[in-house]
Amino acid sequence: MNKKHKQGVPYIMHLSILCALLLMLIPWPDAIIKYQPHWVALLVAYWSFNTASNRVMLVAFCYGLLLDILMGSLLGKHGMSLVALSFLVTKSAKQLRMTSMGQLMAMVIVLLFNDIIIRAIIDWLSFGYKPAVVDMLPLITAALTWPWIKYLLDRIQVSYRNSS
Amino acid sequence: MESLTSNQKVTKSPLFKFLILEFICLSLMIADKNHQLAQPVRNTLSLAAIPLIKIIEWPQDMYQIIQVALSRQAQLIEENTQLKEQLIDTQLKVQQNVSLAAENERLRNMLNATTVSPLTTSVAFVSNINQHQKKQHIIIDQGTAQGIHVGQAVLNLEGVIGQVDVLGQHFSHVILITDTAHALPVEILRTGMRTIAYGNGESISLNEVPTSADIQIGDVVVTSGFGNRFPRGLKVAEIESITVSPDRTFQTSVAKPYAHFERLTEVFMVWPFNTNTPNE
Secondary structure, eight states: OOOHHHHHHHHHHHHHHHHHHHHHHHOHHHHHHHOOOOOHHHHHHHHHHHHOTTTTHHHHHHHHHHHHHHTOOOOTTTHHHHHHHHHHHHHHHHHHHHOHHHHHHHHHHHHHHHHHHHHOOOHHHHHOOOGGGEEEEEHHHHHHHHHHHHHHHHHHHHHHHOOO | OOTTOTOGGGGHHHHHHHHHHHHHHHHHHHHHEEEEHHHHHHHEEEOOOOOOOOOOOOOOOHHHHHHHHOOHHHHHHHHHHHHHHHHHHHHHHHHHHHHHHHHHHHHHHTTTTOOOOEEEEEEEEEEEEOOSSSSOEESSOGGGGGGTTTTTTOOSSEEEEEEEEEEEESSSEEEETTTOOOOEEEEEETTTOOEEEESSSSSSEEEEEESOOOOOOOOOEEEEOEEEEEOTTTTEEEEEEEOTTTTTEEEEEEEESOGGGGOOOOEEEOOOOOOOOOOO
């Protein structure tokens, strides 16, 4: 039972991260784009928390590079921030499991903030980008969507386990 | 390192993996930034990105197909007459231009000046894909496989769009002239004064015009051809406002680009002249 469950998880993981990539690529209106959370980072945080294995780090690295290609940014920018995010979440996953939903959310927001900071620093070093307050807006929507993503993906995994 | 127990190898620890991956990222970034060394990596990875782009484009293509299928005949006839009128207009202008061009050529021959060769262009289509980052980019459907190179000028019928910034195998990213990291050598058409136009997010600004220079609202800004990236004399923008800088040494003017960046569908790639470029 447990083994079967373990085999199914990677599929769900890759599928969900691919969906997140597509969500990032869809051309939304300008008003929404400002508030759009970094979907891939959210998903990477969830899967690092959920599986608590450092295999997710490699996955985060690969999807980060793919994101860099799609966004035309410096190769490795998203990779670096996502790997760091995954590492930090994986390290503290065991402690985070014990905490309440609110504390977990606060922790995720802090780590996503860290993710934004890393990307801002890389942008600043590579082409002199000056960070703006607007860059922090995605954190609000990330906070709002995190419980839903967590609930949805937990449910999907449970139903998958029950069906197989 | 507290998770590292005696029977675990160093290579299995998460910290080690983390450091290795970050190191790879760092070296990729340095390679990408400095010497285009990461271009092969980019080319291979861009093949994996194409299905994703296609998935995003698919509903948009479907919408267009359905729109054409459902549009009424009357609409099409109306559009047809409109296009015909436009064609007649432009043909008239071309007729006038033929005599002007001939005259220009004669004068240039008399002065022994180099003749300006016509532009070689090819068409590329713009993919409507969200660019979730700080640079103003658009994606076009041509890449290294079609011979596109970094720094290639991109135009459309209205004016200059930008230049190729990042390459992939079958798509590439074009940086717009309004991006804050972009600078474009230009000249004022009326006076022939040369300067540099910087992007400021929404329009372009000419920051280095001396206070004594003659510049007016409504002046047309064209490319000056310096730097050999953009051919000379392409329409860029129109001066919208002029202010004097706080220390009264320069006048800063803001110009509105002719091209409408929010509704681009196809663009022209400019190919460099195969022989000697007119160097001033």
